[in-house]
Amino acid sequence: MSxxxxxxxxxxxxxxxxxxxxxxxxxxxxxxxCWAKCRCGWSFEKGTACRNPKHRTTAE
Ligand SMILES: [Zn+2]
Ligand SMILES: [Zn+2]
Structure with a gap:
């Protein structure tokens, strides 16, 4: 770190x-x-998917 x-x-x-x-x-x-707001409430980098582990347990 600088x-x-x-x-x-x-x-x-x-x-x-x-x-x-x-x-x-x-x-x-x-x-x-640079950030998109997911409907789950998390923010994620535009162009990528939301990293909320909650999504892995759903079919979405
Ligand atoms: Zn930015
Ligand atoms: Zn999400």
Missing amino acids: AEGIEALARFLRGDRSMLKCTICGSQAGTWD
């Missing part, structure tokens, strides 16, 4: 969520366009 990443993590642990960024493209929180 020094910048460690600083962001330290801020996050202090309760500062303004540094929270998209784990895919690095965009600021609230501007993400």
